[in-house]
Amino acid sequence: MTKVYISSVIDAPAADVWRVVRDFNALPDWTPFAVESRIEQNQRADQVGCIRNFRLRDGGVIRERLLSLSDYDLSQSYAILESPMPVENYISTLSLTPITDGNRTFAEWQAEFDCPPEREAALMQQIGTGVFLAGLNALKQRFRR
Amino acid sequence: MVQVRQSTVIDAPVDDVWRVLRDFNGHDRWHPAIATSAIEGALPVDAIGAVRRFRLADGGELREQLLSLSDDKHTLTYCLLEAPLPLMGYVATIRLKPVTDGDGTFWEWRSEFRPPEHCREELTALVRDGVYRAGFEAIRRMFGGGGRPPLRSASPTTSPPIDGGEEAPAARSGPSPVPFAGGQEARARPGSFPLPLSGGEVAREARRSGGSSADKFAPPWQGSAQPSSANATTRAIVVERYGGPEVLEVKDIALPSPGPGEVLVRHTAIGVNFIDVYCRTGYFDLLTPPGVPGMEAAGVVEAAGPGVDFSAGDRIAYAGPPIGAYAERRVMPAELLVRLPDDIADETAAAGLLKGVSASFLLHDVHPVRAGQTVLVHAAAGGVGQLLVQWARDLGATVIATVSGDDKARIVERLGADHIIIYTRENFADAVMRITGSRGADVIYDAVGADTFAGSLEALATRGHLVSFGQASGPVGNWDIGRFASKSLTVSRPNYGHFTDTREKLLPHVERFFGMLRQRRLMLEAPTRYPLANAADAHRDLEARRTTGSLILTV
Numbered sequence: 188m189t190k191v192y193i194s195s196v197i198d199a200p201a202a203d204v205w206r207v208v209r210d211f212n213a214l215p216d217w218t219p220f221a222v223e224s225r226i227e228q229n230q231r232a233d234q235v236g237c238i239r240n241f242r243l244r245d246g247g248v249i250r251e252r253l254l255s256l257s258d259y260d261l262s263q264s265y266a267i268l269e270s271p272m273p274v275e276n277y278i279s280t281l282s283l284t285p286i287t288d289g290n291r292t293f294a295e296w297q298a299e300f301d302c303p304p305e306r307e308a309a310l311m312q313q314i315g316t317g318v319f320l321a322g323l324n325a326l327k328q329r330f331r332r
Numbered sequence: 333m334v335q336v337r338q339s340t341v342i343d344a345p346v347d348d349v350w351r352v353l354r355d356f357n358g359h360d361r362w363h364p365a366i367a368t369s370a371i372e373g374a375l376p377v378d379a380i381g382a383v384r385r386f387r388l389a390d391g392g393e394l395r396e397q398l399l400s401l402s403d404d405k406h407t408l409t410y411c412l413l414e415a416p417l418p419l420m421g422y423v424a425t426i427r428l429k430p431v432t433d434g435d436g437t438f439w440e441w442r443s444e445f446r447p448p449e450h451c452r453e454e455l456t457a458l459v460r461d462g463v464y465r466a467g468f469e470a471i472r473r474m475f476g477g478g479g480r481p482p483l484r485s486a487s488p489t490t491s492p493p494i495d496g497g498e499e500a501p502a503a504r505s506g507p508s509p510v511p512f513a514g515g516q517e518a519r520a521r522p523g524s525f526p527l528p529l530s531g532g533e534v535a536r537e538a539r540r541s542g543g544s545s546a547d548k549f550a551p552p553w554q555g556s557a558q559p560s561s562a563n564a565t566t567r568a569i570v571v572e573r574y575g576g577p578e579v580l581e582v583k584d585i586a587l588p589s590p591g592p593g594e595v596l597v598r599h600t601a602i603g604v605n606f607i608d609v610y611c612r613t614g615y616f617d618l619l620t621p622p623g624v625p626g627m628e629a630a631g632v633v634e635a636a637g638p639g640v641d642f643s644a645g646d647r648i649a650y651a652g653p654p655i656g657a658y659a660e661r662r663v664m665p666a667e668l669l670v671r672l673p674d675d676i677a678d679e680t681a682a683a684g685l686l687k688g689v690s691a692s693f694l695l696h697d698v699h700p701v702r703a704g705q706t707v708l709v710h711a712a713a714g715g716v717g718q719l720l721v722q723w724a725r726d727l728g729a730t731v732i733a734t735v736s737g738d739d740k741a742r743i744v745e746r747l748g749a750d751h752i753i754i755y756t757r758e759n760f761a762d763a764v765m766r767i768t769g770s771r772g773a774d775v776i777y778d779a780v781g782a783d784t785f786a787g788s789l790e791a792l793a794t795r796g797h798l799v800s801f802g803q804a805s806g807p808v809g810n811w812d813i814g815r816f817a818s819k820s821l822t823v824s825r826p827n828y829g830h831f832t833d834t835r836e837k838l839l840p841h842v843e844r845f846f847g848m849l850r851q852r853r854l855m856l857e858a859p860t861r862y863p864l865a866n867a868a869d870a871h872r873d874l875e876a877r878r879t880t881g882s883l884i885l886t887v
Contacts, residue, residue: 195433196341284429284440288340288468293438295429320433 188276190299191311193319197292199330201285204292205261207326208281211239211253217329218322220244238268247271254278267300272310274300294323333421334456337442338464344475346430349437350406352471353426356398357384362474363467365389373782373806374615383413392416399423412445419455420446439468564589568659569867572622574614577868577875580658585624590637590663597648597669598661601682603628604862604870604883605715606804611655612871619655626657628686630678631887633669640666647672651686652832658867660887667835670842675850683859683882684719686828688845689838690801691719693831695727696844698824699775699797703728708764708773708791710780711804712749713740715882719854720777721747726853732767734760734784743880747855761790772796772819782806789821797822857881 197204207217212232214221224241226232232239233256240250250268257263262282267274277300284293296319302310342349352362356377360369369386371377372395382398395413402408406428412419424443431438441464447455566587569580590596608626611619619625630649633642642648648669656662672681694716695701707724711717712733724731725748733749735741741752753763764773772793778784781803788798800808800823816823832838848854859882862870870883 192430192432194429194431194438196431196436196438284339284438285337286339286341286438287337288465291341293339293341293429293431323433 188299189302189307189311190297191315191319192295192297193315193323194293194295195320195323195327196286197294197323197326197330198289198332199292200290201261201283201292204294204326204330205258205283207329208283209233209256209258209263211237211256211263211265214239214241217325218318219325220318220321239265243271272302272313273306274302274310276301294326296323333444333446334452335442335444336456336459336464337440338460338468339438339440340468340472341431342437342439342468342472342475343434344437345435346406346428346437348475349439349471350403350428352474353428353439354378354401354403354406354408356382356401356408356410359384360386362470363463364470365462365466373803374610374613375806417455417458418448418451419459420448439471441467566659566661567864568624568656568662569626569864570622570624571612571619574612574621577612577871579612580625580868580871582865585659587661588663590635590640592638593640593666594637594663595633595640595642595648595666595669596635596661597629597631597664598634599629599631599657599659599887600678601630602626602657602864602885602887603651603682603684603686604867604874604885605686606874608658609871609875618653624656624658624662626659626885627651627653627655628682629657630672630681630685634661636666642666642669642671647678649678649681649685651689652828658864658885660864670839673846673850676846679859679861679884679886680849680856682884684849684856685842685845687715687719687882688849688854689832689841690716690828691723692841692844694720694777694799694801694826695723696841697831698799698801698826701727701729701775704730705774706730706732706768706771706793708732708734708776708788709749710734710776710778710784710788712744712747712752713880714779716779716801717777718743718747718857718881721749722854723848725749726848732764732773740880755784759787760784761787764791768793775799777801779803780805781808785809785811789816792819792821795820795822797824799824799826801826859884861886 207213210232212224212226214224220243221241222244224239227238227240230237235253235256238250238252240248242248247270249270251265252268254264254266255262260282261284262280264278264280267277277298279296279298281296286293298314352358357369357371358377360366365388367387367389369384372383372385375382378401380398380401383395385393385395387393392415394415396410397413398408398410400407400409407425409423409425412422422443422445424441427440429438443459564587565584568583568585570583570585571579572581573579605628607616607618610616611625628651630647633644633646633648635644636642649672650664650668650670652668672678701707701724707729709717709720709724709731712721713735721731721733721744731749732751732753733744734753734755735744736756737754741754744752751767753760773791773796774793775797776788776792777799778788779802781800783805785800785808792798796819798821832841849856857880860873860879862883862885864885864887867885870885873879874883
């Protein structure tokens with residue numbers, strides 16, 4: 188089992204950041220890597236079990252199922268159903284925690300997955316930096332005060 | 333119910349911040365509101381259930397108990413036991429998370445409690461600002477946020493403890509006052525084997541025989557003799573202040589010549605016992621700095637004072653107060669010495685005398701064990717435990733031994749225990765009842781204390797006898813003896829001194845112990861040796877439980 192964990196501080200109240208990331212269909216709106224997204228079978232984006240089908244900037248398609256969504260804990264988790272990456276049992280969680288000191292947000296994005304050992308380092312880099320850190324950095328930019 | 337939740341980001345790696353915050357007794361060194369703090373009952377700071385008693389800068393005293401600690405999740409939870417303010421049901425959690433982007437630390441401090449309605453706002457603000465935010469600020473400064481260095485020195489030379497030994501917190505259930513002047517490293521471990529000496533009485537005993545520590549350098553190890561030559565000295569391990577193993581320093585100290593009833597002894601091997609750790613940390617006030625720890629050794633008489641029937645060259649050993657054994661030579665009252673037979677090696681005596689004499693009086697005087705009785709020995713792989721198991725078997729008893737894990741189970745199995753209970757896996761009282769067909773044990777030897785006392789009472793047979801001779805896991809607390817009537821139980825709390833303080837009492841135990849060794853009815857593990865100058869290493873290993881069997885210092 189490989190784990191990737193990325194966290195960052197976003198200079199905005201957690202409720203504001205949550206409003207952006209809560210939408211399971213909104214990756215193209217706030218991340219640099221997704222260009223197009225839809226929810227399959229016309230389901231709501233906040234229906235647990237719904238599947239988002241999105242296309243990456245490089246053309247790859249990823250399908251992910253929403254496993255949990257909590258407006259109380261400000262967290263969502265999802266599993267990859269299909270992707271160009273050689274990962275299995277991929278489960279990821281994105282969560283926000285308020286930082287009372289300065290009314291900021293502590294954002295964490297993490298994943299656990301299985302993969303061929305020789306691909307592990309590259310995948311950790313790709314997911315940790317190319318996806319999670321890029322996503323959190325985009326949020327930092329967006330909320331720069 | 334009020335919930336307070338505060339969080340911040342510290343500009344330091346999570347492991348560094350955690351190292352500071354996880355020390356449940358370290359808050360007096362970083363939180364500005366806290367003046368002094370000590371852990372009760374000699375528990376390590378990371379023992380779940382440990383209680384810290386601390387004093388605020390404004391004088392209030394509080395007690396808090398550690399409920400959970402996780403080094404992988406970087407969280408700890410604690411609750412308030414006693415406080416001058418009505419923070420009813422206060423439970424708090426500290427949680428750290430790494431901020432990977434910049435290698436910082438997210439720190440959340442939250443709590444719940446039930447304040448009386450009229451001071452709800454006031455208490456909430458106090459916890460939020462006076463405790464949490466003030467703590468954030470102090471840690472931020474500690475990790476380079478500028479301003480004055482927030483880490484207050486724990487060294488007694490620069491910052492004398494406010495509630496040191498003089499000001500004993502009275503009417504507490506804990507042992508003798510705990511003047512932790514030395515800092516957080518100086519704590520005994522639970523489960524490490526204690527010696528059959530109870531704090532207070534032995535301490536008074538030792539002080540009586542030790543003389544006054546007010547004389548600047550005529551401290552307890554000198555006995556009553558007068559120096560005959562102004563410059564006679566000996567190399568010794570001196571504790572100048574309570575603290576961790578590092579306070580054990582090699583020094584030359586004055587050596588008097590033996591007075592009436594005394595002999596000058598040259599040590600060859602010195603026993604290292606857990607009570608020496610308690611002396612070093614100040615948990616037992618047997619040692620008042622500056623002092624030399626140690627109360628078990630073997631060696632040779634170098635000179636005898638008037639009226640003594642020892643002469644130079646006699647091989648001797650001793651076990652018990654007064655302290656002062658961690659030295660090349662010392663003066664001892666002759667009546668506390670035993671002669672070593674030719675077939676008992678110095679190292680055997682130094683490593684085993686205290687434990688052997690203890691096992692002897694526990695099995696013969698405190699509770700005379702008879703063939704056919706069922707004997708339960710707790711911490712059976714410990715020093716005295718190993719002897720109790722073998723000796724009780726030799727007396728014809730059925731022996732049930734409790735140990736913490738498989739390695740120790742193998743040790744007591746080799747020693748001949750009939751039944752072994754791994755108490756970390758099953759309830760030992762239930763196991764004893766199963767093994768004995770619901771009858772229970774006739775006698776239980778328990779030096780573990782707080783963790784086992786209640787279970788031991790349950791595991792006793794009708795008219796059974798609980799012999800509590802130590803409290804490695806803390807004091808046993810208060811018990812209503814009326815409850816003992818349900819099984820007509822006897823509970824004993826023997827003190828080593830009361831069974832060994834005259835030659836008439838001591839010698840039969842020594843002879844019996846040596847006899848058992850001679851006939852190979854008792855096996856002693858070969859001791860682990862350290863040079864006298866490396867006493868600190870011996871303490872480190874003992875406290876870290878890296879050793880099995882006895883430790884000795886060689887001269």
